Amino acid sequence: MxxxxxxxxxxxxxxxxxxxxxxxxxxxxxxxxxxxxxxxxxxxxxxxxxxxxxxxxxxxxxxxxxxxxxxxxxxxxxxxxxxxxxxxxxxxxxxxxxxxxxxxxxxxxxxxxxxxxxxxxxxxxxxxxxxxxxxxxxxxxxxxxxxxxxxxxxxxxxxxxxxxxxxxxxxxxxxxxxxxxxxxxxxxxxxxxxxxxxxxxxxxxxxxxxxxxxxxxKAAQNYTFLATNPGGHSSAPTPANAIYELADALEAVRGHEFPVKFTDTTRAFFTATAAGSPKPLADAIRALLANPNDKAADAIVSQDKALHSTLRTTCVATLLSAGHAENALPQRATANINCRIFPGETVEGTLSELKRLAGTKVTVTANQPIRPTxxxxxxxxxxxxxxxxxxxxxxxxxxxxxxxxxxxxxxxxxxxxxxxxxxxxxxxxxxxxxxxxxxxxxxxxxxxxxxxxxxxxxxxxxxx
CATH class of the missing domain: 3.40.630.10 (Zn peptidases)
Incomplete structure (x- = not known):
């Protein structure tokens, strides 16, 4: 850390x-x-x-x-x-x-x-x-x-x-x-x-x-986001565009925060961190330990990317692929989402949440190999x-x-x-x-x- x-x-x-x-x-x-x-x-x-x-x-x-x-x-x-x-x-x-x-x-x-x-x-x-x-x-x-x-x-x-x-x-x-x-x-x-x-x-x-x-x-697990459309000539664009649909799904992932959770280990770690930290970080950590749903405290603690990742499951886009020609509407757009899943949470549960975020126009699948909980x-x-x-x-x-x-x-x-x-x-x-x-x-x-x-x-x- x-x-x-x-x-x-x-x-x-x-x-x-x-x-x-x-x-x-x-x-x-x-x-x-x-x-x-x-x-x-x-x-x-x-x-x-x-x-x-x-x-x-x-x-x-x-x-x-x-x-x-x-x-x-x-x-x-x-x-x-x-x-x-x-x-x-x-x-x-x-x-x-x-x-x-x-x-x-x-x-x-x-x-x-x-x-x-x-x-x-x-x-x-x-x-x-x-x-x-x-x-x-x-x-x-x-x-x-x-x-x-x-x-x-x-x-x-x-x-x-x-x-x-x-x-x-x-x-x-x-x-x-x-x-x-x-x-x-x-x-x-x-x-x-x-x-x-x-x-x-x-x-x-x-x-x-x-x-x-x-x-x-945490458990590392990759997921694939996939948007598909019939495509067509780029001179006659339509709202149904695989790239835009995938981008909307990725924006939803970007803005999503999984809930704050603690194990005995992370609770002990954050307690020790609060004892040696200056205000307002120390107060925010103590508030979050008392109430994991305290959004204001979460915002302060999560300014540090390492502390943010220690608090929750995180998912981030790491790879993109889209389109087949410069002058054609995209028929396919895919992204890899790399998740680091908090102990006790499952691959299937994270998949369900990603599907909710992606909406109906993008399919989401868990990539092999499936990591254990x-x-x-x-x-x-x-x-x-x-x-x-x-x-x-x-x-x-x-x-x-x-x-x-x-x-x-x-x-x-x-x-x-x-x-x-x-x-x-x-x-x-x-x-x-x-x-x-x-x-x-x-x-x-x-x-x-x-x-x-x-x-x-x-x-x-x-x-x-």
Whole structure:
């Protein structure tokens, strides 16, 4: 989360950090991380299967047996494989925990980047490269953690499972997390999972501002608006024009606000945000918490686009296509509407509302694939309090807030089989999101190694 909510927390000075890779374990981690970043895992030309095999080799070298590691893929997507690894715990009566990360990355064109996106470049206190943050930082930390546990002879009370998957970044790619949930649910069965989506934010100078524990997310779903007419010669226009009819429907969507809703997570988040915000924002947030139908308060809070999206389902036009010739009346006009659906609300319910807005001249359909309903995890003290306690040790004075992601992760598929998923805090990124999904993706070197240490202690706190 960025924007006004960051102003609600005090900026904490970044403490001095020892030089990266000063410890032997950091050097070993860097080797794994560098290899992973430099392994192209884009859908167009890369291979998650290769990346998973490389990590499996490192796990075996650390002492994991073949039976502890399960590679998986499907024949029609041979390069989109992943792996599940298991570090067995000492108490079979305690349910396992799952560490989830994805190996695939967003496409990156060399001609657009200042540096080669598939070479790990160290410059100005940052590591640059596609996936340095999303999600190879976390995938490398999880894999390295299991290696360190095995090498140290650490036997957790709770079994720790690791799932590294593919397909998270591309709608129609093989989705490893969804496939595992549908086809191998027992392989990843766990009391809870730690995933991407949490982390932390720094300002431009590197000062830590906020630690985030993601507790819940929206469901992403696309819809198609379609207007059709007989068309005809443009010299004799008629009121029945597919472009105008589609434009009217889109204008209705533009002007529509879905109702304000709260989960336990967003209520806790907005309560904390109000405590650190100036008037009139603080008063408006409190008024909205007391009465979600307060339109005046909603107007003030929703001036911040991040807060606006956290309050409700949102739908926005993202693609347009219309007409077939310059001198002909349009026979067809279509638009893609991208919705981020609030937890607990359904694809079908959102479709019904969009149909109402579109009117009778435009048809509305939900695009495949249909995403499952987002199920918000609880603010479980067994999850929240260890995260807060370990943060107090590693990042003293930095507030930790529960956040609902307005985006979407693979966690939504695990929640459908009863595994609550939490976005782990710990790895701080810049307030511009570090170039994630864009050009010159980067992570502060200090943030990577500090986050790695935090997550190591956090997983131990959960695992026992």
């Amino acid at each position: 960025i924007g006004r909510m960051l102003a609600a927390v005090a900026a904490i000075a970044l403490p001095g950090v020892a030089m990266a890779q000063a410890r032997p374990d950091q050097k070993a981690f860097f080797g794994l991380y560098k290899e992973l970043v430099e392994t192209n895992t884009t859908l167009s030309s890369g291979s998650c299967t290769q990346a998973a095999a490389q990590i499996a080799g490192r796990l075996k070298a650390a002492g994991f047996k073949d039976g502890d590691i399960t590679p998986f893929s499907v024949p029609d997507h041979p390069k989109e494989g992943g792996l599940v690894a298991v570090l067995k715990g000492s108490d079979a009566g305690v349910k396992p925990m799952l560490l989830l990360g994805h190996l695939d990355v967003v496409e990156a064109k060399r001609e657009d980047w200042v540096r080669d996106p598939f070479k790990l470049v160290e410059e100005g206190g940052y590591y640059y490269g596609r996936g340095t943050v999303d999600d190879k930082a976390q995938a490398a930390i999880w894999a390295d953690m299991l290696i360190r546990f095995k090498q140290a002879g650490y036997v957790p009370r709770r079994t720790i499972k690791l799932a590294l998957t593919c397909g998270e970044e591309t709608t129609y790619a093989f989705d490893g997390a969804e496939w595992l949930a549908k086809n191998r649910p027992q392989l990843i069965a766990a009391e809870f999972a730690l995933n991407e989506g949490g982390g932390g934010r720094t300002d431009d100078s590197g000062k830590r501002q906020l630690l985030a524990l993601q507790v819940g997310e 987002a199920i918000p995890p609880t603010l479980d003290p067994k999850i929240v309090e260890p995260a807060r306690a370990v943060a107090a040790k590693h990042f003293p004075g930095v507030p930790l807030l529960p956040l609902m992601s307005t985006g979407a992760t693979d966690g939504i598929f695990l929640e459908t089989i009863g595994i609550p998923v939490y976005g782990a805090p710990g790895v701080f990124i810049d307030k511009d999101m570090g170039g994630i999904h864009g050009l010159n993706e980067r992570i502060r070197i200090a943030s990577l190694y500090d986050g790695r240490d935090y997550l190591y202690d956090l997983v131990k706190a959960y695992a026992g």
